[in-house]
Amino acid sequence: MTARSEGGGPGALAALVRAVAFGAAAPVYSFLTAHDAWRASCRELGALVPGPLVLDLGVGPGASALEPNDGAERIHIGLDISGEMLRRAARTARVRGLHLPLVRADALRLPIRDGSLDGATAHSVLYLLPDPLAGLSEVRRALRRGGRAALLEPRAARPSAREAWAGGPRRLVSMLLWRGMSRIHTRFDEGELVALLTAAGLGRARAWPVLGGFGVMAVAERTD
Numbered sequence: 001m002t003a004r005s006e007g008g009g010p011g012a013l014a015a016l017v018r019a020v021a022f023g024a025a026a027p028v029y030s031f032l033t034a035h036d037a038w039r040a041s042c043r044e045l046g047a048l049v050p051g052p053l054v055l056d057l058g059v060g061p062g063a064s065a066l067e068p069n070d071g072a073e074r075i076h077i078g079l080d081i082s083g084e085m086l087r088r089a090a091r092t093a094r095v096r097g098l099h100l101p102l103v104r105a106d107a108l109r110l111p112i113r114d115g116s117l118d119g120a121t122a123h124s125v126l127y128l129l130p131d132p133l134a135g136l137s138e139v140r141r142a143l144r145r146g147g148r149a150a151l152l153e154p155r156a157a158r159p160s161a162r163e164a165w166a167g168g169p170r171r172l173v174s175m176l177l178w179r180g181m182s183r184i185h186t187r188f189d190e191g192e193l194v195a196l197l198t199a200a201g202l203g204r205a206r207a208w209p210v211l212g213g214f215g216v217m218a219v220a221e222r223t224d
Contacts, residue, residue, distance in 0.1 A: 030061040030088055035171045041152055041211060042067035042123055048150035048219045049119025055079060055142070057107045057135075058125035062089035066098055068121070079103045079110070107135050112142040120149045124178070126196075127153050127186040136200035143222040149202060154182030155209055155216040156189040163212030175214045193218040 046054070046068020052075055056065035059078030066089075068076070078100055080086050086102050093100035105111050107122075107129060120139045129135045139149050164175040188196075190207035193216055197205035202220035210217045 031170075033061070033063065033174055035167065035174060037167050037171055037211060038174065039063055039067050041215065041217070044210070044217065045121045045123055045150045045152055048217075049121055049148045050146070051075070051118050053077070053117055054119040054121065055110075055112065055117050057120065057122040057139070058128070059089050059102065060085045060123075062092035062100065064121060064123040065089070065100055066093060066096060075101070077101045077103060079105055079107065081106055108138060110138045110142050114141055115144045117142045118144060118147050120147070121151075122149070123152045124154070126151055127182055127188065132186070133196055133199055136196055136202065140201045140222055145222055145224060148219055148221045149197070150217070150219045151193065151197075152210065152215050152217045153193065154178055154187045155213060156187040156192070157209070157213060159211075159213035164214065175211065179214060188216055190216055190218075194220075 042064045045064065052073055054068075054074055055077050057079050059065050059080045060082075062078065065076045065078040068074075078086070078089050079102075080089070081104065083104060086104055089100060089102055103111060107125060108131065120143060122139075126132045126135060136149070143149065159175070159179065161172075164172045190209070193207045194205045197218060197220040201222070201224075203223035205218060205220035207216055207218035209215070
């Protein structure tokens with residue numbers, strides 16, 4: 001699956017929404033994703049990949065890299081294309097007393113040597129890329145043999161609003177805005193994510209719904 005063109009129309013709107021959401025509106029994004037369910041999903045992602053060297057793509061304000069940091073002997077590296085998000089991630093790491101190396105780079109051109117990563121995580125990243133398959137191919141290139149990638153993306157099927165309500169108003173608004181963002185960009189079902197991971201050269205791919213059906217989580221491994 002390839003996201004809409006950036007040349008105009010829906011693609012131009014998507015680019016504008018990304019620029020605002022992860023730039024000027026970064027404080028709003030940080031506030032709305034600071035709820036237990038979102039943080040728990042970050043920990044679940046981290047638990048799916050081996051260490052010691054793990055890259056988190058689209059680190060945002062830092063939760064997706066810092067939440068899985070449970071004191072294990074791991075080196076988490078956060079990557080994002082947004083300078084504002086990286087500043088927030090750095091501040092969060094300082095407040096929590098955790099070491100988090102950060103890199104500003106494009107997920108489609110990872111500044112990582114071939115076969116150097118043990119794991120890679122990406123929370124709400126693939127759906128924003130103009131070419132999701134190219135992004136996953138970059139991840140596969142950077143993983144060592146036996147390394148795993150774990151993803152969490154907005155799900156195509158209709159979610160459970162009742163479960164979102166049960167998590168309180170912040171979680172509800174967060175999920176609804178995420179749903180709205182993905183309508184402009186891309187949503188995935190379980191089969192689509194598995195097919196993308198497989199097409200990128202990753203094996204043993206599987207996917208399942210999370211976050212009350214708002215999201216879909218997937219994991220795959222570099223087997224060659």
